[in-house]
Amino acid sequence: MAIKVSHNLGLGKWNDKHNNFIPNHVGSFFIFLRSNKTHHSAMSGGHIGCCLSSFNQTQSFPVMEDQKKLSFSSPEPVNYSQELDVAVRTVQLACSLCQRVQNGLISKTSDGVQSKDDNSPVTVADWSVQATVSWILSESFGSSNVSIVAEEDIQNLSKAKADGVLETVVKTVNECLAEAPRYGLNGPKMALGTTEVLEAISRCNSIGGPAGRFWALDPVDGTLGFVRGDQYAIALALIEDGEVVLGVLGCPNYPMRKEWLNYHHRYHRIISKLTPSTSESWDKGCVIYARRGSGEAWMQPLLHVNKNLVWPNSARPVRVSSIDNPSLATFCEPVEKANSSHSFTAGLAHSVGLRKQPLRVYSMVKYAAIARGDAEIFMKFARAGYKEKIWDHAAGVVIIQEAGGVVTDAGGRPLDFSKGIYLEGLDRGVIASAGANLHDKIIRAVDASWDSSAL
Ligand SMILES: Nc1ncnc2c1ncn2[C@@H]1O[C@H](COP(=O)(O)OS(=O)(=O)O)[C@@H](OP(=O)(O)O)[C@H]1O
Ligand SMILES: [Mg+2]
Ligand SMILES: [Mg+2]
Numbered sequence: 001m002a003i004k005v006s007h008n009l010g011l012g013k014w015n016d017k018h019n020n021f022i023p024n025h026v027g028s029f030f031i032f033l034r035s036n037k038t039h040h041s042a043m044s045g046g047h048i049g050c051c052l053s054s055f056n057q058t059q060s061f062p063v064m065e066d067q068k069k070l071s072f073s074s075p076e077p078v079n080y081s082q083e084l085d086v087a088v089r090t091v092q093l094a095c096s097l098c099q100r101v102q103n104g105l106i107s108k109t110s111d112g113v114q115s116k117d118d119n120s121p122v123t124v125a126d127w128s129v130q131a132t133v134s135w136i137l138s139e140s141f142g143s144s145n146v147s148i149v150a151e152e153d154i155q156n157l158s159k160a161k162a163d164g165v166l167e168t169v170v171k172t173v174n175e176c177l178a179e180a181p182r183y184g185l186n187g188p189k190m191a192l193g194t195t196e197v198l199e200a201i202s203r204c205n206s207i208g209g210p211a212g213r214f215w216a217l218d219p220v221d222g223t224l225g226f227v228r229g230d231q232y233a234i235a236l237a238l239i240e241d242g243e244v245v246l247g248v249l250g251c252p253n254y255p256m257r258k259e260w261l262n263y264h265h266r267y268h269r270i271i272s273k274l275t276p277s278t279s280e281s282w283d284k285g286c287v288i289y290a291r292r293g294s295g296e297a298w299m300q301p302l303l304h305v306n307k308n309l310v311w312p313n314s315a316r317p318v319r320v321s322s323i324d325n326p327s328l329a330t331f332c333e334p335v336e337k338a339n340s341s342h343s344f345t346a347g348l349a350h351s352v353g354l355r356k357q358p359l360r361v362y363s364m365v366k367y368a369a370i371a372r373g374d375a376e377i378f379m380k381f382a383r384a385g386y387k388e389k390i391w392d393h394a395a396g397v398v399i400i401q402e403a404g405g406v407v408t409d410a411g412g413r414p415l416d417f418s419k420g421i422y423l424e425g426l427d428r429g430v431i432a433s434a435g436a437n438l439h440d441k442i443i444r445a446v447d448a449s450w451d452s453s454a455l
């Protein structure tokens, strides 16, 4: 049978109490399927479950008899389809912003990179993505329902010497939001002013914690990779009562061949030499996402700005590698020695029998590589005293777990996202593996060599 669904549903509010979505527009009709597969149908071509659209037309959709029953049955646990749908579209939009800014940075010799108080880099893209994601989430769910923990703040941006940067951020955010309808998202009616952009950035002032719902955002993870024209990620996760329930990772430079993940510092030159300009959309860049408990992780190609594509986008499932023989396994780790001890992991690799060269990649693209089956192990052992932040891990952890992998600290315990902005109580380091066998071997090797390490 077929049922008429209005595509011009506009925005509404999720009602937690009644577990349903209430559209703002009177007369709009919304079907929300409470099936485990709902998010996939929304992402991969089916439109049911998607409440945001740029189209002003009605369309007929076939609805199975049992699906119809599901949509009108009594309330069941929240399945976050609405949140996942908005999050994936928003990360796609953010990827296009970053690509534009990165291309501009690389072609210019001028300094588009600022330094924060800890000397780490921050760029127009970091602030612009944070403003854009914050604005879209508030617009989609109502600002009083949205709480965000995110990396950037406006202190550095507001500094007098960063005046030109602030102007560029406002311009970048508005250029990006003007594209929102192509992603099925509503943009602002009028361009945002400086105050609104600063407000959107500083609204991300949640400090997380054990209760309630908040988003964790790393607008650009691997900023160093970003400014070097290399790998970086946009990471958005939803955390509820201390558990990561959704993870979305945008990886705009994820190459078509996994070997090219390794070409840091030279990535852009190599890719532009080897990739024909007419390459297909799967060639470079993807968005990977998962919902906790679904047992599935999905990957979309980037929606390429220049190819006149509009939503909906296609998706395909991803799964971790089945390799569990250490001699065939590849491990990945941060590029910078300052962020993780390369000598300690080299020792672990040797004792476990990992024979391949480590894949050194900036950012949470490492988590994406494990989820896609392009590498089997990820290890990070920061220097003593460094506290890992939740936005550097949340999205990647749920994606790997749903793709079939394992993520724990070096003591074998799950990462704890319930203690505020830091992964408090993290035991030594973070280990992610394609399977329990490899994981146990690494953990045993850490135990055996930790005391004699300098960490
Ligand atoms: N000293 C130190 N030790 C450990 N980790 C640190 C340290 N300083 C920063 N960071 C965080 O590392 C994030 C980047 O991690 P990566 O795995 O991408 O490292 S690397 O850039 O490949 O070396 C990076 O994320 P972004 O700031 O979003 O780029 C930081 O949050
Ligand atoms: Mg980060
Ligand atoms: Mg960052």
Ligand SMILES: [Mg+2]
Pocket (backbone or CB within 6 Å): 120, 121, 151, 223
């Ligand atoms: Mg940073």
